[in-house]
Structure formats: structure tokens, C-alpha cells
Amino acid sequence: MDGQTEVGAYPTLLLKGDHYAMGLQHGHQVRALRPQIERALAARWCEAQPGPSEARFEALYQETRALMAELDRPGLELMRGQADALGLDLEMLLRCNLAGVLLDSRSIRGHVGDEGCTTWAATGPATAGGRPILVKNRDSSVEHLRLQCVAHAMPAVGYRYLYVSSAGSPGVFCAGLNEAGLAVADTHVTSTDVGPGLPDHSLMMHVLEKHDDVRSAVDYLRSVPKMGRHNLLLVDVRGSLAVFEMGHRTSGLRGAHDGVLVNTNHFVSPEMEASFVDVSAPEEQGNSQRRFEQAARELEAAFGAIDAGLAQRLMAGHASPQSALCCHPGQATGYRTISTSIFLPAEGRMLFCHGLPCQGRWDLLAV
Template sequence: MTQTIEPFPLIELTGGPEARGRLYGRMAKARVHKSLSHYGTQLAGQGRDAGAVRAMARDFVPRIEAFEPDFVAEMRGIAEGADVAFEDIVLINCRTEVLQLAKRAEALAAIRKEPDGCTGAILLPEATADGSVIHGQNWDWKSECAETGVVLRIRREDGPDVLTFVEAGGLARCGLNAAGIAITANYLESDRDYTQEGIPLSLLRRQALNQEQVALAFRSLYSTPKSGSNNLMLSHASGYGVDIECAPDESFLVQAEGGILVHSNHWQSPVALAKLKDMGLVSTPDSAYRDRRVRDALTARRGKLTMDDLRAAFFDDWQSPWSVCRPPRMNLGGNLSATVAMILMKPAEGLMEIAPLPALNRNFTRYTLAAEGAAVRAA
């Protein structure tokens, strides 16, 4: 049985980084506070008080500032607008890295209990009915985050406009820009994780969306040092798509086959598998078939694929609740997990469609880079 769930609100931001941040903080204040309350409860359960966590976040700031000073200015603005501590906004943007680098052994155990899942796909022109690029993902994470997500439409003065879905207070998660670049990300884990300090993954995604050129977006994803592993899927409206499997210190490419590229939460590159140990399948065993389920459904209609075909593939419920489209269920660490959002994008049109908790709710909201507001439609 399906139900209607509140769509993610659309927030339009203008001005310089700090001004955008203040506007963002004011307009998303309730959701920012809800997000912080959720993570605060989690941290308290791990025996960490707010002061200690804020101190960890402060230590992280110089690295972010050296990478992109505007990100720090934007986060300061968000904190001011939402009436929260600056360090709390840093934590939202670096939630994984701040905790894990503070105490590696304990942190690694924590993330294996709560992996950030996802199944992503890119459809290139040779596979689609109208010759366009279609890019999307199911974001699997804590089911409570269906109440904290927002969509940002960022009118930039120094680069292409950006449309991004993100947890309130964050700078980016997945999205597209006015230059035709789109990005999604999937959880990966390896034996190299959290042995070095790197740039937070959410900020890498925002940096890619800030770019006019695919080469510069690719460079920021491929070569920037990271703390943990991650899979990054990059596409461009002109017909380009690539998957970048990232270890903290090295990246590996996976290319589309027949115009179709699908990735879940295990390493695919033969070169990567020859050089590192895949640690993620223990906590996300359903990844072993999720990518194959989606790929097979898409391959059956290669050359005729539309956004509705990708939508149908992402709704796959074989082996539910351990399925491509995950209803709220307890994960192996005893935490409530779900497909928080299904995101579908057409970069050439600046179009994004999102359904919160799609296993329960089949209503999508359409967001665009154009001036009109969000529009809700039934799948």
C-alpha cells in the first residue's frame, strides 16, 4: 500500500556564498535543527558530548578552507541563518569523516553498522529513446532523513547554477548544473579507509557541480585525496558518462557497456579488486545483486529507454526488504534504514524528479533549474 509523503521543499538561493548560506539557514531552519537533533542523539548514544564533537569539527575547518574558502563562508552563513553553531553545520557536511578520523577503530565499526547504500545508473544517448542522457539513483540511508532533505536551486554569480538534493545544512549530495554536469554517489568500503585525512565527500560533489567543464569536475573527483572510499557517477548532457571508484589515495574507472552504466555498493573495477580488499559486502550483501537487477531491466529495453524505464528499474522489489527499492527495515547494525529518496535527472533539461521513501510513496516532485517552482505529479 502506498501513501502520500511530504515532498522535499525547494529553496532558491542567490547572492555570494555567505549571503546564500544565511538565506539557506533561515529557510531550512526547522529541517536543519531536526537533522542536528537526529545526529546529536546518535552521537550521545556513542558517548560523545556536543562540545567534543564541535572541537573535532573545528579541527576540520582549515582543510576545507584550503580546498575551497567559499565553502567555509557558505557554512558560516547557514549557521547564522539557522541559529546554530558553525561547527554543527561543518558536522552535517563532514558527518562521516569527522567521526571516523577521531577514533579510527571505533569509527570503522560504526560505519559498518550504518552503511550509506545506493544504486545508481547513467543511460547514454545510444541506449535512450530520445538520444538524451538520463542519470539517477536510489539513496539508501537512515529513514529519518526523509524529514530532513531539501532541494537547493543555487543562482551563482561565479559559475553555473546548481540544482542539488541534500540533507538540510549540507552543500550538496547529488544533482546537476546549468553546464549539463550531473553527479550521484554510492557507498564503497575498502581496507584503505580512514588511514589518511582528505576532503569530505559531500564537498567534492559540490565542487564538481560548481564547474563549467567536465574535465575539471572529473579532476576534482578523481584526484582529490579522500578519507574513505566512495563511488562517484559523473555524466554530461552531451552524451558522456563515467563511474569513478575512489579509494582514499587512488581512483579507478568503470565504463558504460552498450550505453548503460549501473553501480551499487561493491567494487567492480578488476584493477581495483586486484589492489585492495572490498569490505562493503559484509554490511551491504544485497549489493551483490542490486546492480544486476537494474542492469538486466534496462538492457531489455536498450535503445528505447526513458526516464520511466529507469524509474521502474529502481522500483524493483525482488527480495524485499533487501531490495533495490528498500522499505524501512532494520539493517545488520540494528538501525532503521530505507531508500530515503529516488532521484531521476535529465541534465540537458535541467530536470530532477524525486520521490521521498519510494517504497511507500509513488508521488514524484519535479524540480528544474528554470524559474518555475516545484510541481508534484504521480508516478
């Protein structure tokens, strides 16, 4: 499963109108992938059935469901449209997409393998030409590679945006860029600070639809209840950079150092660092920190010359098994890099590689 031949094409979706209509269009346009979506949901459903000692998850689900009904009607309507188009049960779809909290809890208790992603952004004197750039390697299962898609969204109200996601998944499930030049990318962090709140895919959708700069996006993120479990890396066309480290009770904010900001799968801010739990297999402990350090070193060495070409080479690198940014399937987890996204806010474009960046083809897409 490691060669270029198994990657195949990815769907490009066109979504417009209100959120229910956008969900319907998403579902209809990925209808050919329904068997794979059903298998992925069934596997998630089986994994995430709460046991007798996990009544807390049911309470968290019900509280989060109520919060979404109050604060995230667009996100729920989008999911309702997806469910209707694909012939799926809305509650099952919602439970499966919130089940990561339960799986994280089991990971913390059992120290089973975890997935990861590497993101970074640069601007100003760090880049060639001073233009901002945001980059993400998405590391996940081969299952998500087969479901990976790119969507052009034109909501009835709000900014147009381009984003990377998975067929059948709600909101912005990976990263995106809007027409105002604001880009955002997430990374998962296994955390003890989790509770009822909006999930990150909803938060990123609202950020891209309603906000045009990092300050406004951060103010929004601070103002709403959050589930936690993620970091969001943000960059805008003016060159502002931030990582918003999300907990349920507490959050942290990191800014750029010399025009560069790196983010992987752990918390760094003083407010959040104690909430991180490394659930990697013993031989992969510290992987997030090693990737962080590798990216930071290479970006520091390239100061003043960081551009899309440098990003392509960096994200395809295999420095060592512990610090490789391009991750090939591991024995412990099976996770691998399934795409690289390079967002260029000043140009309103994304360079996208579906599959391993050391092997794949690069496509240029505009918002």
C-alpha cells in the same frame, strides 16, 4: 512509517549569491526544521564521540579542517552561513558532517548495518532517442526523509544547479544537475582507504559549479586530496559517463559498457575493489552486489528503450529482498529508499519522487 501518509512535503530552497549568503539562505529557509536538525546533529554527535583508542579521528579531523580552509573556502563559508542562520556551532556542524569516517571505522570493526543507494546512467544507443539519463535511489533513515529538500543554487560565480540534499547539511549532499548539462550522484562505500581530504559533498558542489563535462570533472577530482568513502557517478549532455571510485590514497575510474553504467555501494575497479568492506548485517551481506546485478540485468533487457518512464518503473521494483532497488525499512538497519531522482541533462530537468518510488508522487523541476 512505511505508508504514503507519513511522507509529507519537502522544502524547495532558492539560494543565490556568494557561499556565505547561500548558507544563510539555506538556514533561514529551513528554520522551521531546526528542532529536527538539532536532534539529528545531537544523535550524530553522541554516536561520533571518539573513544580513547580513536585519537586518529581527531588527527584526521584537524588535518581535514586545515585542508578545507586552504582548498575549500566556499564550502566552509556555506557551512558558516548555515550555522549562523540556525544558531548552531560551526565546529560541531563540521565535526558531525565528517564523523562518518569514525562511524565507518567502528562499522568495519563491529560489522554493524550500513546504508546504501542505487545509481545508474545510460546514453547513446542504450536510450530511447539517444539522450543521456542519470538516476539515483537515495536510501537512508526516516530522519533524513523528514529533512530532505531540493535546492536551486545560483552562485555568484559559476553555473546554476539543482540538487537534492538534507536541511542543515552542507554542499551537495546527494545528487545534482547544472545548467551546462553535467549531473553527478554519490554513493557511500565503507572503505579502508580513508584519510584527510575534501568530503564528497564539497567535491560535488565544486563539480557542479565549475565544470561542464565529465572529463573536466574527473580531472578536478584527480587533482585534489580526497577523504574517500564514496563513488561519484557522472554524466554530461554530450553522453559521456563515468564512475569515479574515491579512496584517499588511490582512486579508480569506470566507463560505460554499451552505453550503460551502474553503481551501488561497493568498489568495482581493480584499483579500489580490495578497499571495500561489507559491513551489512549477516542476512544482508552482498546486498550492494545484488542490487548492482539487478539494475544491470534490467537495463540490458531494456537496451534501446531506456527513458524516464523505464527509470520510474525500475527504481520502484522489489525483485527480491536482496536485490530490491526500492528498499522498504529493514529490521536490521531501518534504512529505506527516501527518494528517487531522474536527471535529464539534455532537458535541464529532474523528475523527483520524495519517499518510496513505488508509492510516491513525481514532480518535474528545472535547473
